[in-house]
């Protein structure tokens with residue numbers, strides 16, 4: 001990456017974005033648009049179509065038509081693979097342009113966004129492209145004279161609803177396996193981060209994806225998202241976002257056609273540090289990065305730090321030192337480690353959590369305030385609160401911001417008890433040099449992933465998903481494919 005190129009790209013005017021339906025750029029049916037404000041400096045970047053329910057239904061109709069005439073599912077696997085691989089190549093070829101556009105839209109620091117957004121999106125699309133012609137059906141063990149075959153068929157029209165924190169990466173987690181298995185997709189990007197995802201959808205068409213197979217409609221969740229949820233013609237909904245929206249999607253499914261609903265929701269992930277961690281300085285630096293990168297707007301962020309009481313004070317001091325040293329600010333500067341909070345509303349909510357934590361007896365060790373207000377952007381100092389009891393608001397509710405709550409513990413059993421004391425179960429971490437303890441902790445912590453002596457970074461080869469109110473179903477890995485297929489049995493008398 002080169003700062004000069006980034007600086008040139010950030011000066012480019014951003015065109016208005018419209019929906020992409022049936023391979024065509026289409027304005028909202030009533031002509032309405034939404035302003036796109038950059039969280040980096042509060043300026044107006046561009047406008048996107050503010051979709052109506054009719055727009056969403058038009059996209060679903062296009063996706064259904066594409067699915068029914070088998071213009072995509074009916075292609076030889078090698079052809080589908082070629083198109084998806086070309087798409088991945090185009091994402092990579094345009095990686096810096098995509099990353100800068102995305103950062104101007106959502107505020108993630110470019111050093112992280114470049115790798116996590118176009119980088120990971122291209123790797124994900126490629127992973128499923130390469131898998132699609134290696135997935136076989138099954139022949140069942142049957143009585144003589146019977147052939148029992150199990151076919152894997154696409155489910156039909158998949159509705160994918162994406163959040164604002166990593167739109168391209170999370171978008172690719174849904175689009176990659178869905179398209180690889182021959183489904184049609186309708187995408188609904190988040191209100192405050194649609195630009196890079198819409199550009200990525202354009203690139204899919206440049207790669208040769210037939211029109212109608214992948215459609216994208218921008219607008220408000222409560223309008224276009226609801227229309228998708230209530231549609232009688234969407235077969236599966238795949239979602240990443242908040243628990244509140246997840247609940248609504250299940251209700252929409254119940255009110256309409258009982259479509260499948262797969263949810264990837266929030267977390268309150270415990271990062272557990274034992275006194276016997278192999279390298280406490282490294283643990284402190286990684287704990288800080290594990291909550292503060294992307295201003296805490298990471299679903300798996302290690303937002304609860306559980307520290308063995310004997311090292312509590314020294315360890316908190318080390319994490320605070322690492323936090324204070326992190327460079328917060330302009331997300332388009334290569335040296336920035338903590339970018340902007342996505343919106344002013346999110347920043348206000350973060351600050352509200354700090355106030356509540358203090359009212360409930362917590363001590364702010366560092367941060368706790370809005371900073372760099374003169375830039376016009378939304379920035380918050382990395383914040384550490386100690387004295388957070390396991391039942392405190394900061395220990396129970398997801399902030400989705402750069403706020404770390406610290407809780408001491410005495411024993412392994414107590415650590416597991418505290419780790420499992422929320423409604424969530426997305427991610428966790430353990431720092432110990434004791435292999436047996438590491439395995440006991442992996443078994444004891446009820447989450448979709450437990451990191452040991454590291455935090456964050458699992459790639460597309462492993463599943464990502466939560467338990468409890470962190471959701472169901474998995475993105476990433478070959479397991480994600482199960483969400484996008486129907487199993488059909490052929491029971492044949494020979």
Ligand code: NAD
Pocket residue numbers: 161162163164165166170188189190191219220221222223224225226229240241242243244245246248249264265266267298299300398400426466470471
């Ligand atoms: P959100 O639920 O507000 O929005 C997510 C998406 O849902 C957006 O596209 C939005 O427009 C849409 N939406 C909102 N209301 C809707 C409705 N009534 N019907 C249909 N769609 C609707 O969440 P957010 O604020 O964008 O994202 C932050 C949340 O996402 C956090 O809770 C975070 O933990 C979670 N998250 C989870 C993961 C994961 O993999 N588990 C990853 C990233 C973020």
